[in-house]
Amino acid sequence: MISIESIEIEKFRGIKGLSIDLRSKSFAVSGDNGSGKSGVVDAIEFALTGSLTRLTGKGLGDVSVKEHGPHVDSRTEPTLSKVSLRFRMAGNNQLFTLSRSVSNARSASITPKSKPAEDAIKDISAHPEFFLSRREIVKFILTSANDRAGQIQALLKLESIEKIRASLQSICNDKTRSFEAAGVNFEMTKSRLASSLEVAELKKEAILAQVNARRHTLGFDPILELRPDTNFFERRTTKDFQPRIDKATASKVIDQFETSLGAPEFLFEIDEAKTIVQEAVADQDLFSALRKIAFLRLGVTFLSAQACPFCELPWDLAELRALIEEKLKASGKAEGLKRKAATSNQNLIKRIIDLETKLENLAGLSPALKLSDEQVATLNNWKQHFKDLRDVIRLEKVDENTSQVLVDWQGADELRKGLISEMRKRTDKLPEISKEDVAREFLFQAQEHLQQYTNARSLFASAKIEEKIATTALDEFVAACSRVLNSLYISVENDFCTYYKFLNSDEGAFSAKLTPTPGNVDLKVEFYGRGLFPPSAYHSEGHQDGMGLCLYLALMKQVYRDSLSFLVLDDVLMSVDTGHRRKFCELLSQHFPKIQLIITTHDRVWQRQLVSNGIVSDENTLRFSSWTPESGPLTHRDSDVWAAIDEDLFKNDVSGASHKLRHGLEFFAEDLAGKLKARVEFRPDGNYDLAILADVTSRWKDLLTKAIAAEKSWGHDVSTLEERLRLFREAVAASQVEQWAINKSVHYNAWAQLHVNDFSPMAATFKTLLNLLRCQSCAAFFYVASTGSKSDSIRCKCSSLANLIGKPVSSAVPMTGSGG
Amino acid sequence: MMEKLTAQILNDFIEKMKAHSEIDSAAIDRLKKTLIDNEETTRPKIESSLFAPRKP
Numbered sequence: 001m002i003s004i005e006s007i008e009i010e011k012f013r014g015i016k017g018l019s020i021d022l023r024s025k026s027f028a029v030s031g032d033n034g035s036g037k038s039g040v041v042d043a044i045e046f047a048l049t050g051s052l053t054r055l056t057g058k059g060l061g062d063v064s065v066k067e068h069g070p071h072v073d074s075r076t077e078p079t080l081s082k083v084s085l086r087f088r089m090a091g092n093n094q095l096f097t098l099s100r101s102v103s104n105a106r107s108a109s110i111t112p113k114s115k116p117a118e119d120a121i122k123d124i125s126a127h128p129e130f131f132l133s134r135r136e137i138v139k140f141i142l143t144s145a146n147d148r149a150g151q152i153q154a155l156l157k158l159e160s161i162e163k164i165r166a167s168l169q170s171i172c173n174d175k176t177r178s179f180e181a182a183g184v185n186f187e188m189t190k191s192r193l194a195s196s197l198e199v200a201e202l203k204k205e206a207i208l209a210q211v212n213a214r215r216h217t218l219g220f221d222p223i224l225e226l227r228p229d230t231n232f233f234e235r236r237t238t239k240d241f242q243p244r245i246d247k248a249t250a251s252k253v254i255d256q257f258e259t260s261l262g263a264p265e266f267l268f269e270i271d272e273a274k275t276i277v278q279e280a281v282a283d284q285d286l287f288s289a290l291r292k293i294a295f296l297r298l299g300v301t302f303l304s305a306q307a308c309p310f311c312e313l314p315w316d317l318a319e320l321r322a323l324i325e326e327k328l329k330a331s332g333k334a335e336g337l338k339r340k341a342a343t344s345n346q347n348l349i350k351r352i353i354d355l356e357t358k359l360e361n362l363a364g365l366s367p368a369l370k371l372s373d374e375q376v377a378t379l380n381n382w383k384q385h386f387k388d389l390r391d392v393i394r395l396e397k398v399d400e401n402t403s404q405v406l407v408d409w410q411g412a413d414e415l416r417k418g419l420i421s422e423m424r425k426r427t428d429k430l431p432e433i434s435k436e437d438v439a440r441e442f443l444f445q446a447q448e449h450l451q452q453y454t455n456a457r458s459l460f461a462s463a464k465i466e467e468k469i470a471t472t473a474l475d476e477f478v479a480a481c482s483r484v485l486n487s488l489y490i491s492v493e494n495d496f497c498t499y500y501k502f503l504n505s506d507e508g509a510f511s512a513k514l515t516p517t518p519g520n521v522d523l524k525v526e527f528y529g530r531g532l533f534p535p536s537a538y539h540s541e542g543h544q545d546g547m548g549l550c551l552y553l554a555l556m557k558q559v560y561r562d563s564l565s566f567l568v569l570d571d572v573l574m575s576v577d578t579g580h581r582r583k584f585c586e587l588l589s590q591h592f593p594k595i596q597l598i599i600t601t602h603d604r605v606w607q608r609q610l611v612s613n614g615i616v617s618d619e620n621t622l623r624f625s626s627w628t629p630e631s632g633p634l635t636h637r638d639s640d641v642w643a644a645i646d647e648d649l650f651k652n653d654v655s656g657a658s659h660k661l662r663h664g665l666e667f668f669a670e671d672l673a674g675k676l677k678a679r680v681e682f683r684p685d686g687n688y689d690l691a692i693l694a695d696v697t698s699r700w701k702d703l704l705t706k707a708i709a710a711e712k713s714w715g716h717d718v719s720t721l722e723e724r725l726r727l728f729r730e731a732v733a734a735s736q737v738e739q740w741a742i743n744k745s746v747h748y749n750a751w752a753q754l755h756v757n758d759f760s761p762m763a764a765t766f767k768t769l770l771n772l773l774r775c776q777s778c779a780a781f782f783y784v785a786s787t788g789s790k791s792d793s794i795r796c797k798c799s800s801l802a803n804l805i806g807k808p809v810s811s812a813v814p815m816t817g818s819g820g
Numbered sequence: 821m822m823e824k825l826t827a828q829i830l831n832d833f834i835e836k837m838k839a840h841s842e843i844d845s846a847a848i849d850r851l852k853k854t855l856i857d858n859e860e861t862t863r864p865k866i867e868s869s870l871f872a873p874r875k876p
């Protein structure tokens with residue numbers, strides 16, 4: 001574990017030069033929009049990762065760290081733009097510095113070099129999620145389940161797991177399709193072989209009987225065993241035998257087709273299949289889903305190029321493939337109906353395949369029967385029609401022609417009466433051939449089809465094994481993900497609910513359901529006992545931001561366990577109200593007490609809450625204002641303000657010095673008004689100007705007067721307090737601050753017109769005035785300590801200056817100080 | 821360096837794959853080498869690990 005000891009920023013983003021001493025503790029930077037506070041978080045992110053989330057993402061194509069990382073006035077000198085972070089290692093307290101320059105953003109230097117330091121930086125660099133902005137929070141909540149999964153996977157470093165899953169899914173889909181195609185091919189070759197052997201089923205005895213009868217005619221020995229390499233026709237090769245078609249063979253081919261086409265079982269099964277198809281066509285949603293599946297399946301086949309075939313824009317192939325696979329999976333009802341169609345129409349599909357084979361044989365007669373081109377085209381059209389019919393029945397082909405395919409089917413009778421009848425007539429003109437030639441033709445065809453069948457069977461068997469392996473791999477992978485991640489998601493869900501309930505005590509019964517499915521993480525949250533809804537359904541924007549933070553913290557806890565060392569939160573509570581922000585402070589201090597937080601906010605109230613809740617100490621806060629390109633942000637730390645004024649005066653820049661004095665005094669006055677509980681005129685916009693310095697001085701005099709009286713009542717020496725009051729009155733008179741409250745027109749607006757010799761003593765007067773409000777030992781401003789609404793004492797960081805409650809006089813009624 | 825959760829999932833996956841007798845142990849070894857040792861996640865690499873190259 002490491003923590004940030006200090007930050008040194010030079011000419012980076014909106015900052016010209018800034019050093020911040022964090023002392024390995026939490027730190028808060030506040031400032032209005034455009035005050036440059038995000039420059040600090042950018043610097044931390046850049047030093048650790050070499051990149052900037054703010055300069056990456058959609059719509060930021062023209063922006064880069066190299067060109068836009070340096071301060072706007074140092075664009076041409078990236079070597080001068082650099083950030084150094086000094087870290088402290090927990091355990092041995094060893095210090096090391098990490099430095100990175102924009103000119104060489106890819107590599108950072110670590111001094112002094114050590115393996116533990118390098119490992120620690122490597123570990124954090126791999127997890128840029130330590131940086132969170134409101135833009136990132138929204139991505140956890142107001143997003144699709146798929147995008148949320150992406151965010152969570154990135155945070156849990158599971159992108160590679162998702163890539164593997166998408167690859168396995170894609171392999172599985174391809175293997176399933178190959179298996180289906182090999183199955184159809186196998187059925188076709190089987191049907192062709194049975195047809196050529198003139199057997200109903202491919203049984204050894206029947207096959208050998210048919211083959212041996214022809215072999216006997218030719219004087220060959222009978223074949224006794226059937227093996228894959230059995231040769232029916234061993235004395236003739238395909239080279240020296242020219243098959244001829246005779247009248248008997250042609251008649252047989254026509255008979256076989258007509259018998260299959262007119263089989264009563266076939267017609268009955270067709271009618272049965274129509275019911276499922278019509279169900280799909282009648283339901284508009286189902287029909288659309290089936291069409292979408294067909295479209296997406298077709299789309300998958302185009303996913304081999306690196307760019308879209310339409311617009312030619314490059315795409316992320318893996319991401320797109322995974323998206324399409326997910327969409328396919330999501331069409332549950334439609335896929336169910338498809339499965340039902342494939343299962344219940346299994347026999348019919350085999351019959352159609354058989355019919356297609358027989359139609360092929362029929363088409364093979366075309367040259368011998370001298371069919372015209374038109375007649376050949378009719379046969380080919382019917383071949384396509386049978387294929388369409390097969391696809392429609394399996395619900396693979398669903399489009400506006402689906403119903404037409406079923407209607408067209410009824411035209412098969414016309415085919416039989418027309419073209420087939422004509423073909424039968426023409427067979428009479430075919431020659432009669434010898435019984436030896438018929439036997440040779442039979443064996444030749446049978447041998448060809450046996451070869452095709454053997455190959456197809458072998459391919460089908462391989463495809464079946466591959467489909468099984470691919471399915472098993474995908475199933476086992478998804479199961480492994482579930483086993484490992486489900487318990488993690490349950491912990492995240494529990495922590496998320498705990499944190500959210502902590503922030504929102506009025507939602508004590510709050511619950512949430514985080515449901516991971518491959519590629520998605522669905523989030524539903526409970527809304528006041530009314531059920532589970534998406535987070536954006538009823539909860540306010542502030543609550544949604546709170547949810548985002550809680551989910552982020554719950555996930556970070558799982559990612560880092562006890563090694564989470566620091567978090568950078570960039571204005572993450574913009575939409576959260578004061579009460580909930582206070583609860584968030586408590587949540588951080590109770591659940592993440594050891595984590596160093598670097599928090600930026602535009603809200604000074606929240607910065608004070610962070611201090612009062614002990615998340616950050618007073619000296620670990622910084623306020624930015626008055627950013628200009630030339631100066632960068634103006635920081636309101638004591639030493640910074642007076643050093644910057646001295647520097648301006650040295651350059652005779654009274655205008656710059658007066659600007660810094662005014663903003664510095666405004667900051668200190670506001671800070672002191674809070675510490676001393678001064679009564680100030682309420683401003684709804686929270687923008688208090690320098691007029692409240694008079695309220696502060698008046699309050700301090702009042703407090704000292706009360707303290708002198710209280711201390712006297714206890715019999716304590718009050719000479720120091722009286723001297724402090726006297727000096728303070730003199731300083732107030734010298735600064736004329738209380739006159740401004742009466743006549744605002746003559747005050748600080750005229751400072752810029754002064755000569756340097758007039759301005760310098762005036763600035764020194766204010767420095768003296770403010771120093772009188774500090775402890776000389778610890779240099780911190782005094783503050784009023786209270787019990788409930790009662791002001792008890794004036795204190796500083798190191799000790800108590802004075803009591804404000806006097807000794808009870810007679811009736812045990814204490815003499816109280818000002819109630820503030 | 822592989823992230824802990826990723827390694828946990830992959831190891832679990834490989835162990836469960838070993839229980840399938842129909843899958844060649846050489847294929848599982850290749851898959852382990854691809855996914856865990858070489859940290860390869862591309863589809864072609866995974867596919868060629870899962871299925872031995874076909875004989876010409």
